[in-house]
Amino acid sequence: MSAYNFAYLDEQTKRMIRRAILKAIAVPGYQVPFASREMPMPYGWGTGGVQVTASILGPDDVLKVIDQGADDTTNAVSIRAFFAKTAGVKTTTATTEATVIQTRHRFPETNLGAHQVLVYQVPIPEPLRFLEPRETETRTLHALAEYGLMHVKLYEDIARHGHIATTYAYPVSVNGRYVMDPSPIPKYDNPRLDDCEALQLFGAGREKRIYAIPPHTKVVSLDFEDHPFEPTKFEHPCALCGSTMSYLDEVVTDDAGGRMFVCSDTDYCETRQREGHIGHLNAAAPQTCPEAAE
Amino acid sequence: MYVAVKGGERAIENAHRLLADKRRGPRDVPELTPAQIDEQLSLAVDRVMSEGSLYDRALAALAIKQARGDLIEAIFLVRAYRTTLPRFGYSHPLDTGAMQVRRRISATYKDLPGGQVLGPTFDYTHRLIDFSLMEQDAVPAPATAPHAAQTAMPRVADIIGSGDMIEASPPDEGAPVSDLTRDPLAFPAPRDLCLQNLARGDEGFLLALGYSTQRGYGRNHPFVGEIRLGEVQVEVEVEGLPFAAPLGAVTLTECQMVNQFVGSKTEAPKFTRGYGLSFGQCERRAMSMALVDRALRAGEFEEERKGPAQDEEFVLSHSDNVQATGFVEHLKLPHYVDFQAELALLREMRGENHASHPEAAE
Numbered sequence: 001m002s003a004y005n006f007a008y009l010d011e012q013t014k015r016m017i018r019r020a021i022l023k024a025i026a027v028p029g030y031q032v033p034f035a036s037r038e039m040p041m042p043y044g045w046g047t048g049g050v051q052v053t054a055s056i057l058g059p060d061d062v063l064k065v066i067d068q069g070a071d072d073t074t075n076a077v078s079i080r081a082f083f084a085k086t087a088g089v090k091t092t093t094a095t096t097e098a099t100v101i102q103t104r105h106r107f108p109e110t111n112l113g114a115h116q117v118l119v120y121q122v123p124i125p126e127p128l129r130f131l132e133p134r135e136t137e138t139r140t141l142h143a144l145a146e147y148g149l150m151h152v153k154l155y156e157d158i159a160r161h162g163h164i165a166t167t168y169a170y171p172v173s174v175n176g177r178y179v180m181d182p183s184p185i186p187k188y189d190n191p192r193l194d195d196c197e198a199l200q201l202f203g204a205g206r207e208k209r210i211y212a213i214p215p216h217t218k219v220v221s222l223d224f225e226d227h228p229f230e231p232t233k234f235e236h237p238c239a240l241c242g243s244t245m246s247y248l249d250e251v252v253t254d255d256a257g258g259r260m261f262v263c264s265d266t267d268y269c270e271t272r273q274r275e276g277h278i279g280h281l282n283a284a285a286p287q288t289c290p291e292a293a294e
Numbered sequence: 295m296y297v298a299v300k301g302g303e304r305a306i307e308n309a310h311r312l313l314a315d316k317r318r319g320p321r322d323v324p325e326l327t328p329a330q331i332d333e334q335l336s337l338a339v340d341r342v343m344s345e346g347s348l349y350d351r352a353l354a355a356l357a358i359k360q361a362r363g364d365l366i367e368a369i370f371l372v373r374a375y376r377t378t379l380p381r382f383g384y385s386h387p388l389d390t391g392a393m394q395v396r397r398r399i400s401a402t403y404k405d406l407p408g409g410q411v412l413g414p415t416f417d418y419t420h421r422l423i424d425f426s427l428m429e430q431d432a433v434p435a436p437a438t439a440p441h442a443a444q445t446a447m448p449r450v451a452d453i454i455g456s457g458d459m460i461e462a463s464p465p466d467e468g469a470p471v472s473d474l475t476r477d478p479l480a481f482p483a484p485r486d487l488c489l490q491n492l493a494r495g496d497e498g499f500l501l502a503l504g505y506s507t508q509r510g511y512g513r514n515h516p517f518v519g520e521i522r523l524g525e526v527q528v529e530v531e532v533e534g535l536p537f538a539a540p541l542g543a544v545t546l547t548e549c550q551m552v553n554q555f556v557g558s559k560t561e562a563p564k565f566t567r568g569y570g571l572s573f574g575q576c577e578r579r580a581m582s583m584a585l586v587d588r589a590l591r592a593g594e595f596e597e598e599r600k601g602p603a604q605d606e607e608f609v610l611s612h613s614d615n616v617q618a619t620g621f622v623e624h625l626k627l628p629h630y631v632d633f634q635a636e637l638a639l640l641r642e643m644r645g646e647n648h649a650s651h652p653e654a655a656e
Contacts, residue, residue: 004378010378010380033478033480034478035475035476035477035478036478037377037475038370038373038374038376038377038616039374039377040374042370042616042619042620042623042624043616043617043619043620043621043624044620044621044622044623044624044627045620045624045627047620067627067628068628068629068630068631069631072302072303073302073628074302074305074306074627074628075627075628076302077302077303077306078306081303104627105629105631105632106631123621123624133607134607135481135607135611136481136482136607161643162643162646163639163642163643165639167632167635167636167638167639168631168632168635168636169632184629184632185631186631186632186634186635187635188635206617206620206621208478208479209478232635232638232639233638234638247631247634248634249630249631249634250630250634250637264630264631264634
């Protein structure tokens with residue numbers, strides 16, 4: 001890969017992206033336009049996150065890439081391999097070891113520290129896009145902090161469904177100023193963005209926007225006094241590690257309605273299992289009822 | 295007992311290996327060479343160069359081979375390569391009036407200086423499958439003109455323009471040209487940016503939009519003033535050289551559309567223009583581009599915007615097929631975290647529904 005620069009992008013491009021990142025950090029939640037490049041993976045597959053990661057990565061960084069919380073999903077594997085090849089950086093699946101974590105659709109279960117940067121892949125950065133398709137309009141609405149449209153949408157959800165019917169990409173207010181799309185993370189993760197010790201960067205390649213939440217910034221999920229924000233709750237513990245404190249994936253186990261729930265964060269789940277936490281369907285669990293194991 | 299699925303890395307590797315095998319196909323069929331693609335599927339190469347925004351026949355042909363003939367995939371390969379290339383300067387504006395013309399037709403004049411030159415065209419072929427092409431075919435050499443066809447061929451728009459009947463081409467004020475590959479697209483977009491966007495836009499998208507203007511969604515009464523195909527010299531300013539240095543020639547298709555006239559009490563009515571330009575021989579895209587260019591100028595002529603083709607944000611935001619295919623196809627990526635969140639809410643809502651109307655849920 002010597003034909004390409006460290007971490008693929010040329011230094012001029014990285015400088016341009018770093019300037020956008022600095023601006024984004026200076027104005028938390030504001031979407032900074034940047035001259036996104038064509039990357040060797042398709043738009044919609046994390047090109048924004050990849051460009052942000054490429055621009056902040058140094059030779060001493062340790063990179064972790066997750067998709068749906070897991071290190072072994074195909075796109076996470078592909079992006080990790082891309083940086084291992086083009087930057088030669090050390091990669092890891094351990095959240096605590098990583099200095100840069102690129103993610104799609106999840107905030108890791110393990111708390112992040114001040115030495116870490118979380119890079120989100122963002123498909124549609126504009127939280128108002130599905131209420132107002134025109135960029136010229138939405139930019140004006142942000143400039144005026146005119147977010148009535150969003151509150152009306154949430155209110156209509158309650159009137160129609162009895163609930164706010166947004167379960168992921170749930171809008172947040174950042175630093176009391178900009179309404180921001182936290183990317184399609186489940187709303188379960190939203191509270192984790194608030195007062196986070198790590199720097200959070202958001203990259204949208206196709207839409208050519210970068211935004212940021214600096215460390216210890218106030219991030220509030222939009223709600224109403226009488227309908228407060230509620231993260232998704234699970235009725236089951238993780239079947240593999242027994243955790244009741246994590247976001248779970250539903251795994252269909254047969255064609256007769258059998259299903260189990262396991263942590264979406266594979267590193268968190270495996271670490272707990274290594275520490276001796278064993279869920280009720282884990283192969284290492286004591287076999288009390290052999291038929292149930294089928 | 296459940297064991298979490300692992301081995302994504304291996305699976306990806308094997309999928310790529312299988313893909314390479316499928317690309318090659320049965321080994322007893324001779325392998326396609328990029329030169330064959332370049333010479334015999336040359337219109338595919340032209341499209342890949344146009345939408346890939348890179349004039350390099352060999353590279354485009356190779357990309358088509360690698361992409362197994364999927365042209366959008368080939369365009370993507372070319373774009374991803376292009377973005378890594380350094381910029382060392384900008385050429386002078388091309389002079390299509392000085393084109394070495396191989397084809398030139400006008401629908402507005404029966405005859406005109408330089409004449410109508412049909413050139414290589416499908417236009418009057420009968421679309422009958424030629425079964426003789428199943429075998430290797432001895433194709434006779436083309437007929438040649440008795441004289442070199444190098445009489446002057448003024449552009450039709452200039453012929454109309456000499457009588458002040460058509461709006462003047464905007465003067466070159468030497469202002470820097472917009473470049474959407476170096477600056478994020480912002481609205482409202484100036485015309486040069488619109489033209490750049492359309493020039494690399496998806497042919498099918500431009501065709502459908504152009505067609506929609508003909509069917510009343512932003513009608514602009516087009517006439518094909520001229521379509522010309524041929525070679526144009528590219529010249530670049532080199533420091534220390536007293537003249538512009540020629541880099542070589544590129545093949546271009548240019549379409550000048552003559553459109554609906556405008557005028558006012560103070561100004562005599564004039565035809566307006568729509569402009570289309572493409573690498574290689576891509577008449578369909580050059581014509582479609584010209585129709586959409588004119589449609590997008592609705593604001594300039596204070597026309598009511600009634601069709602999607604006149605809507606700048608709609609057209610410019612959705613014309614790029616590399617962006618479009620990426621975002622459509624990303625739906626293949628796992629979304630189970632978000633789907634789970636939706637499932638949980640739906641179950642909760644159905645539970646409440648069941649509690650309040652137990653009989654209805656039976």
